[in-house]
Amino acid sequence: MAAPDKIAAVEEITNRFREAHASVVTEYQGLSVAKLTQLRRDLGSDASFRVAKNTLVKRAAENAGVPGLDDLLAGPTAITFIQGEAVDAAKALKKFAKENPGLSIKGGYMDGRALSIAEIEQLADLESREVLLARLAGAMKANLSKAASLFNQPASQVARLAQALADKKVEGGESAPAEVEAESAPAEATADGDSAES
Structure with missing residues (x-):
């Protein structure tokens, strides 16, 4: 026993x-x-x-x-x-x-x-679990930053394209759309030294 x-x-x-x-x-x-x-x-x-x-x-x-x-x-x-x-x-x-x-x-x-x-x-x-998780988090953060940049690019490209088209129409003698004129008027007034209120 x-x-x-x-x-x-x-x-x-x-x-x-x-x-x-x-x-x-x-x-x-x-x-x-x-x-x-x-x-x-x-x-x-x-x-x-x-x-x-x-x-x-x-x-x-x-x-x-x-x-x-x-x-x-x-x-x-x-x-x-x-x-x-x-x-x-x-x-x-x-x-x-x-x-x-x-x-x-x-x-x-x-x-x-x-x-x-x-x-x-x-x-x-x-690698230990903590190191692998940290690397994964870093990779995910980098990919999210890239995605945000890609999502922002089309909007800014459209805005630049619309401005370029408006500028081209003005050069060709056509009047710019009211929205573009309204946006550019204060900037021009400020550039001349005039206040928007005068």
């Missing part, structure tokens, strides 16, 4: 697998407690780093319906359970592993399937 502490550990890891949007399996060797604490800080509040025995993780993964991890569970194992943005956690793990050779990424699980090391690294190379 299994010890109560092992049963509790399996239950806790099972719940973490079920609640996580993604999980990453890592192997750690020769990392101090201070380094592991730093990694936990780097991961932020949306991810948790859990050191666990392979037999307990296997049982928990099976209970949670998470396939494809058995081959990854050898040596000192730690699982990163990601509740938030998977890209941010993958970036933090990749950066930490680069600076600390004692940590190596072995694979993971996301969206109902196992992930290879290469897929996790690709995930880490993506």
Whole structure:
């Protein structure tokens, strides 16, 4: 019969697998407690780093319906359970592993399937959600500005064309339409120094 502490550990890891949007399996060797604490800080509040025995993780993964991890569970194992943005956690793990050779990424699980090391690294190379949203907002703003400019152009072109036609008629000896004369009269009076009231 299994010890109560092992049963509790399996239950806790099972719940973490079920609640996580993604999980990453890592192997750690020769990392101090201070380094592991730093990694936990780097991961932020949306991810948790859990050191666990392979037999307990296997049982928990099976209970949670998470396939494809058995081959990854050898040596000192730690699982990163990601509740938030998977890209941010993958970036933090990749950066930490680069600076600390004692940590190596072995694979993971996301969206109902196992992930290879290469897929996790690709995930880490993506822009974060916030950056993508900011870029999208910038692109949308630029497109709206272009659209507003395009919508304003026809109106100003029509006004310039109407003025050019009126000017051409005046040059040809025809009288300008009353609207054009009314618009141009105050401007001419002001240019001569006369007030509109005199």
